[in-house]
Amino acid sequence: MSRNTVYLNGEWLPLAEARVSVLDRGFMLGDGVYELIPVYQRRAFRLDAHLARLQHSLDGIRLANPLSNAQWREVIGQVVAAHEADDQSVYLQVTRGAAPRDHAFPADTPPTVLVMSSPMSRPEPAQFEHGVRAVSTDDIRWRRCDLKTLNLLPNVLAKQQAVDAGCVECIMFRDGVLSEGAVSNIFAVKNGVILAPVKDQRVLPGITYDLVLELAQAHGLAYEVRDIREAEVRDADELWLTSSSREVQAIVELDGRPVGSGKPGPLYRRLHALYQDFKARLS
Numbered sequence: 001m002s003r004n005t006v007y008l009n010g011e012w013l014p015l016a017e018a019r020v021s022v023l024d025r026g027f028m029l030g031d032g033v034y035e036l037i038p039v040y041q042r043r044a045f046r047l048d049a050h051l052a053r054l055q056h057s058l059d060g061i062r063l064a065n066p067l068s069n070a071q072w073r074e075v076i077g078q079v080v081a082a083h084e085a086d087d088q089s090v091y092l093q094v095t096r097g098a099a100p101r102d103h104a105f106p107a108d109t110p111p112t113v114l115v116m117s118s119p120m121s122r123p124e125p126a127q128f129e130h131g132v133r134a135v136s137t138d139d140i141r142w143r144r145c146d147l148k149t150l151n152l153l154p155n156v157l158a159k160q161q162a163v164d165a166g167c168v169e170c171i172m173f174r175d176g177v178l179s180e181g182a183v184s185n186i187f188a189v190k191n192g193v194i195l196a197p198v199k200d201q202r203v204l205p206g207i208t209y210d211l212v213l214e215l216a217q218a219h220g221l222a223y224e225v226r227d228i229r230e231a232e233v234r235d236a237d238e239l240w241l242t243s244s245s246r247e248v249q250a251i252v253e254l255d256g257r258p259v260g261s262g263k264p265g266p267l268y269r270r271l272h273a274l275y276q277d278f279k280a281r282l283s
């Protein structure tokens, strides 16, 4: 198999040759779901959790899972093996297939299944060391943010708001309560306690979010899972963002004001070290 081979509906193709119909419901209606899985040293990180979340997203949009977990593992393994980089980001997407445009589900239409990979783009080391800046906005998304669907326009606009301000993330509040970032989950720290938003339909159930709480639990760090009011976020000692591609990063400035001391805090440093240690032990 050649480099940069993608899996599309049972076929293996070079990326440049992979094509889907303009009638694909992913393209026309955003009718599909996706996952992004980090691969370290050619090993997919927390694959079981990603496949479980994929199933949750598919169930949420009433689309049958086209592959068994064993088949997903096989396909992802082959995509990773075909790629030249050791550290990669595997992207997979399932849509409700190509059919004449109509909102209602089409009958007898096979789903479109894509798996591809790209070299992992790691954040700058300076970002782990010195932290990153964020802005904030109102969370204008729908009420099933727990599903990882292709409907990312509010996230796209929020992320661009961050980029326009020279920041890496945009934190969203719904009815005065922290939900998450445009592309990450958000944690706060106050008086030595890690505060995590409730993992319900207001946020994506982050794989990294779970790992952060697992590490906190395993190492006796105090944490609370509860609604976090906007005022608490603005008054936090530390803020972190977490995602598969950014791992854990300290947010040191929000809307132009310093978070806590304006430097990555002690609990961030602890969690970052625990996270790196966890990754190193797996590979």
Ligand SMILES: Cc1ncc(COP(=O)(O)O)c(C=O)c1O
Pocket (backbone or CB within 6 Å): 036, 155, 180, 181, 182, 183, 184, 185, 204, 205, 206, 207, 208, 209, 242, 243, 244, 245
């Ligand atoms: C909106 C949103 N929330 C949270 C996350 C973090 O999820 P994970 O840790 O599984 O990457 C992402 C990741 O892309 C995201 O897009």
